[in-house]
Amino acid sequence: MTVPLVGNSRRTQAERRNATRAQLMDAARALFVAKGYSDTGTPEIVAAANVTRGALYHHFVGKTELFRAVCIREAEAVGRAIDAATLDLHDAGQALRVGAVAYLDAMNVPGRSRLLLLDVPAVLGHGAAGELTLGEGHAQLREGLAQALPSAGNDEIDATADILSAAFDRTALAIAQGGDRTTYVNAMLMILERAMAHSSGHPN
Structure with a gap:
């Protein structure tokens, strides 16, 4: 047997x-x-x-919990994409630039920008949307800024991360809605460069 x-x-x-x-x-x-x-x-x-x-x-429990699980999985995929792209980079500025492109590429997976940037706030509320963002891309952005701008204070880093995060999300939506990827990525990188230059005390 x-x-x-x-x-x-x-x-x-x-x-x-x-x-x-x-x-x-x-x-x-x-x-x-x-x-x-x-x-x-x-x-x-x-x-x-x-x-x-x-x-x-x-x-x-129901459709809402299923929706939340789907969106958490999407947000985690974005975080993994950023981590994978920046894993071997030791220069903080370069890691920010590469991570920025990785974020926009990850968010360009069909349907992902709509789910995370439009549907989550509408279905789960802005608080839940903030938690998803803070748990992945936003936290990575803040950490990158803190490393790239060691002389900046915490308040300045927080404010810069909040503003850039909103710009990244708007850029991701524009690309997802048919905007030219190269144009929007280059514009976002220019904004990122200027933010880093200003915060480091060397405004363009």
């Missing part, structure tokens, strides 16, 4: 749970992008994911 391995069985169950969760999130993301949060119903999501309604509520 073959005795099943408990460890392997548990891993298989965990893998199945993770697969079901991923199916739900993938299906929900596609529908949220195509139709918007309000016009997407849970029956459509479970049908697209090819799972039962019970499976959805096993993993998520």
Whole structure:
């Protein structure tokens, strides 16, 4: 008689749970992008994911929690893209420039700018939108500015990060909505350079 391995069985169950969760999130993301949060119903999501309604509520309390999970995953993907692009860079200014481009490229994944920059504030509120931003790109931007501008005070770093973060988000939306990528990226890099030059005491 073959005795099943408990460890392997548990891993298989965990893998199945993770697969079901991923199916739900993938299906929900596609529908949220195509139709918007309000016009997407849970029956459509479970049908697209090819799972039962019970499976959805096993993993998520409801549509709002599923939406939040989808957006957290998107924000984390942006953070990973920035980290990967800047991992081996030791010059703080160069890391900021490269990270800026990495952010804009990551945000240009179809549907991502809409989800994170338009839908999150509308569905979850501006507080939740701020938490997602602070948890990923904004925190990385602030850290980069602090390293690139060691003589700047915390208040100046915070203010500069807030202003640049808004500019980055507007740039990402413009590109996602059909604006010329090269033009917008170059403009954003110019703003970043001037902000660094001004804060370092050498305004252009």
